[in-house]
Amino acid sequence: xxxxxxxxxxxQGRANSTTRSLAYERLRRAIQKSIEAGALEPGHSLPSERxxxxxxxxxxxxxxxxxxxxxxxxxxxxxHGAGTFVAARIVKSFSKLTSFxxxxxxxxxxxxSVFFEKxxxxxxxxxxxxxxxxxxxxxxxxxRLRYAGDEPLAIERTTIPQDLVADPDMVExxxxxxxxxxxxxxxxxxxxxxxxxxxxxxxxxxxxxLGSPGLFIERRAFLASGRVVEFTRSFYRGDAYDFVAELQxxxx
Amino acid sequence: xxxxxxxxxxxQGRANSTTRSLAYERLRRAIQKSIEAGALEPGHSLPSERxxxxxxxxxxxxxxxxxxxxxxxxxxxxxHGAGTFVAARIVKSFSKLTSFxxxxxxxxxxxxSVFFEKxxxxxxxxxxxxxxxxxxxxxxxxxRLRYAGDEPLAIERTTIPQDLVADPDMVExxxxxxxxxxxxxxxxxxxxxxxxxxxxxxxxxxxxxLGSPGLFIERRAFLASGRVVEFTRSFYRGDAYDFVAELQxxxx
DNA sequence: GAGTGGTCTAGACCACTGC
DNA sequence: CAGTGGTCTAGACCACTCA
Numbered sequence: 001x002x003x004x005x006x007x008x009x010x011x012q013g014r015a016n017s018t019t020r021s022l023a024y025e026r027l028r029r030a031i032q033k034s035i036e037a038g039a040l041e042p043g044h045s046l047p048s049e050r051x052x053x054x055x056x057x058x059x060x061x062x063x064x065x066x067x068x069x070x071x072x073x074x075x076x077x078x079x080h081g082a083g084t085f086v087a088a089r090i091v092k093s094f095s096k097l098t099s100f101x102x103x104x105x106x107x108x109x110x111x112x113s114v115f116f117e118k119x120x121x122x123x124x125x126x127x128x129x130x131x132x133x134x135x136x137x138x139x140x141x142x143x144r145l146r147y148a149g150d151e152p153l154a155i156e157r158t159t160i161p162q163d164l165v166a167d168p169d170m171v172e173x174x175x176x177x178x179x180x181x182x183x184x185x186x187x188x189x190x191x192x193x194x195x196x197x198x199x200x201x202x203x204x205x206x207x208x209x210l211g212s213p214g215l216f217i218e219r220r221a222f223l224a225s226g227r228v229v230e231f232t233r234s235f236y237r238g239d240a241y242d243f244v245a246e247l248q249x250x251x252x
Numbered sequence: 253x254x255x256x257x258x259x260x261x262x263x264q265g266r267a268n269s270t271t272r273s274l275a276y277e278r279l280r281r282a283i284q285k286s287i288e289a290g291a292l293e294p295g296h297s298l299p300s301e302r303x304x305x306x307x308x309x310x311x312x313x314x315x316x317x318x319x320x321x322x323x324x325x326x327x328x329x330x331x332h333g334a335g336t337f338v339a340a341r342i343v344k345s346f347s348k349l350t351s352f353x354x355x356x357x358x359x360x361x362x363x364x365s366v367f368f369e370k371x372x373x374x375x376x377x378x379x380x381x382x383x384x385x386x387x388x389x390x391x392x393x394x395x396r397l398r399y400a401g402d403e404p405l406a407i408e409r410t411t412i413p414q415d416l417v418a419d420p421d422m423v424e425x426x427x428x429x430x431x432x433x434x435x436x437x438x439x440x441x442x443x444x445x446x447x448x449x450x451x452x453x454x455x456x457x458x459x460x461x462l463g464s465p466g467l468f469i470e471r472r473a474f475l476a477s478g479r480v481v482e483f484t485r486s487f488y489r490g491d492a493y494d495f496v497a498e499l500q501x502x503x504x
Numbered sequence: 505g506a507g508t509g510g511t512c513t514a515g516a517c518c519a520c521t522g523c
Numbered sequence: 524c525a526g527t528g529g530t531c532t533a534g535a536c537c538a539c540t541c542a
Contacts, residue, residue: 022529022530022531023530023531024530024531048507048508048509049508049509050507050508050509058531058532059531059532059533059534060532060533060534061313061530061531061532061533062530062531062532064509064510065530065531078508078509078510079508079509079539079540080508080509080510080538080539080540081507081508081509081510081538081539081540081541082507082508082509082539082540082541083507083508083509083540084508084509094443094445094495094497094499095497095499095500096499096500097499097500187500188498188499188500189498189499190496190497190498190499191496191497191498191499192494192495192496192497193445193494193495193496193497194467194490194491194493194494194495195447195448195465195466195467195488195490195491195493196447196465196490197449197463197464197465197490211449211463211465212449213447213448213449213465213466213490214447214465215446215447236447238446238447238448238449238465241446241447242444242445242446243444243445243446244442244443244444244445245442245443245444245445245497246440246441246442246443247440247441247442247443247497274510274511274512275511275512276511276512300526300527300528301527301528302526302527302528310512310513311512311513311514311515312513312514312515313511313512313513313514314511314512314513316528316529317511317512330527330528330529331520331521331527331528332519332520332521332527332528332529333519333520333521333522333526333527333528333529334520334521334522334526334527334528335521335526335527335528336527336528
């Protein structure tokens, strides 16, 4: 834990031979890496600011600056008098388009998918509408349970035009990583969200009591060209997610 | 300019007779007020950090902390070697959002409020933090049930600095309409949202079964000067609220 | 009461800007 | 070149948490 952090900190120093490295940036990256590597798990505490300062031969002010950055990204949380902890809830920006897989990795969680379905078929009228496809077009359908480590987090149904991905088996964990290799990631998305209560099937899959609160999210993601790459309907566990949005208040 | 800032800083000190006030919060508020009062206009520069520190008998670190908060809200901008300036225009990427309330109006439904509480009081520590107010400052509290026609939709608790609205009775249905008549509407807001299950009291108020799904939304709305005008915690019926956002992929 | 984060100080050196 | 913000230090005291 401390050792990993110290190692990462030194590593970060070496990384930038060309550029001058800032102590607080180095420490910040070191903490991030330690979390991603699993040395710091959600809910666990970091060494105290004073200990970190001593360990790394930094002043406490510098340590605080490094931590502050991660706190306002939602990666760490601090409790006065108690300590600094790796955030347990997943705070997801509702304004930035990020991949589920990347989100979890940034928090030191291991994303994993269990597929119920990976198939090719003809679009339904619904899907054709959502994806702007002609009737008769072929689509790939993914239906899966998404995990963070051993914890099921969400149920997800995704539909993708077949000409964009070709083979459903190209998608292992991350759709966006598969897209990287072909048409690139989407640059824009429209998302709609509401609260729901899980029905019997959903609750069972997620290991929650019937009627537990969750979030239903529907997303259409677009390529730079304007093409719809993805139509996804997800059910997220309410106890694991926080969504943050920055918005412009309407003139009316 | 400098004079106004100094005066505002002292003013902020007086507000809290009982509790200790934080220097960086005081300075931050003083800068905001100076902007609102027109003593600092967009594009103009602030005194240098060193000068501010000397003027207010603070350390430079403290002055920087006050400024940093306003910089990341987009109210001020800093240019290395040049100075600190009042932002000419706030350039940030916002999601466009439509709330259920907006949809209501668009659909011709009548929003209506039943108030449980409309009062004036002193800020709680929580509220002071959320609104960037000095301890001891007066706030208006609104606690209400919001309807669309005869359907209860949400339970809402709003806290507003008193100097922005003066009289709680000025708010009939829309807080923003009341603000139109005084300081103008907020230009930006930060929202955090998660799924919850309604407890007994909430369920009863909304006429729903215990444990029904809902959205808990916490919102802080800002004026162009960076001042927080509103801190609201709402509980929306899950079956009635749709949250729509457009997301952008970020290069960083 | 020991340990934690939260605030604050009075210095210092560096990198950049603009005259 | 003088002046600015950017980084960093080595202290200090306070307020809070938890056993």
